Amino acid sequence: MQITRIGDFEVHQVAEYEGPFIAPETFFPDFDRAAVEANPQHPGARLIDRASGNLLFSFHSFVVKTGHHTILIDSCLGNDKERPTRPQFHRLRSSYIADLGRAGVNTEDVDYVMCTHLHWDHVGWNTRLENGRWVPTFPNARYVMGRREFAHWEGVYRNGEDSPHRLAFEDSVLPVVRTGQSVLVDDDYALEDGLWFESAPGHTPGNVVIHARSGGETAVFSGDVIHHPLQLLKPEWSTLACTDPALSRQTRTRLIEEHAERGTRLLPAHFPSPTAGRIMREGTAYTYAFE
Numbered sequence: 001m002q003i004t005r006i007g008d009f010e011v012h013q014v015a016e017y018e019g020p021f022i023a024p025e026t027f028f029p030d031f032d033r034a035a036v037e038a039n040p041q042h043p044g045a046r047l048i049d050r051a052s053g054n055l056l057f058s059f060h061s062f063v064v065k066t067g068h069h070t071i072l073i074d075s076c077l078g079n080d081k082e083r084p085t086r087p088q089f090h091r092l093r094s095s096y097i098a099d100l101g102r103a104g105v106n107t108e109d110v111d112y113v114m115c116t117h118l119h120w121d122h123v124g125w126n127t128r129l130e131n132g133r134w135v136p137t138f139p140n141a142r143y144v145m146g147r148r149e150f151a152h153w154e155g156v157y158r159n160g161e162d163s164p165h166r167l168a169f170e171d172s173v174l175p176v177v178r179t180g181q182s183v184l185v186d187d188d189y190a191l192e193d194g195l196w197f198e199s200a201p202g203h204t205p206g207n208v209v210i211h212a213r214s215g216g217e218t219a220v221f222s223g224d225v226i227h228h229p230l231q232l233l234k235p236e237w238s239t240l241a242c243t244d245p246a247l248s249r250q251t252r253t254r255l256i257e258e259h260a261e262r263g264t265r266l267l268p269a270h271f272p273s274p275t276a277g278r279i280m281r282e283g284t285a286y287t288y289a290f291e
């Protein structure tokens with residue numbers, strides 16, 4: 001459990017899984033091992049598991065306590081979900097809810113759930129299994145989702161595409177729509193508490209990053225714009241999970257340049273702990289300074 005502050009906001013990071021995930025040559029279709037071997041001290045190179053050769057990942061949520069509201073950013077993997085193409089997380093049984101409790105958050109305390117995008121590993125705890133039915137995990141929450149993002153995955157769902165994202169739309173998104181708890185918003189949505197969306201398309205069509213500002217301090221929940229620090233060494237590497245790899249590359253390159261220049265504090269969705277940090281220019285590429 002990690003706690004950081006953004007001004008008056010208290011941010012708890014609740015990890016559901018941290019460890020080796022996937023081979024870099026699978027995840028990055030343009031992967032080039034020589035580039036990694038030439039930069040052994042880069043945090044991207046160091047965050048490849050030696051034993052398995054897989055990228056080290058974290059899957060976590062952020063809880064933002066603003067003083068007015070309790071907000072969950074990205075609801076992670078979820079228990080009992082059918083994810084046969086992701087055997088590591090198929091019918092998962094994690095201690096996520098108990099871990100939220102350790103952050104002082106009971107499920108009824110969450111006022112808003114915001115998802116940077118609707119991939120399976122960002123919506124899982126939107127729902128939980130109760131008597132064989134998927135019900136909202138957070139009974140008092142509004143689930144804020146990008147209208148454009150929702151429309152895309154609704155299309156995938158209707159087409160019956162064989163993908164974990166279609167399964168997630170069915171078991172983790174539609175149930176909160178049925179209870180009337182979903183709120184579809186534009187990609188520049190803002191909540192009065194000092195959190196707002198910025199459109200960051202490419203990884204998914206309606207992908208966003210979420211800005212936070214409180215007491216003169218700022219940070220960006222950057223979601224899956226940058227999955228792994230290796231993409232700071234090679235910003236052009238999109239992933240097998242990107243809907244539009246070319247647009248994803250363009251968005252990622254723009255945001256990396258911008259945040260390196262501004263020294264923005266980032267809270268990415270998959271960087272292993274301590275997760276939060278800043279992008280810095282290094283030679284012709286970039287590196288990451290973990291806090």
Ligand SMILES: [Zn+2]
Pocket residue numbers: 119121122224269270
């Ligand atoms: Zn993700």
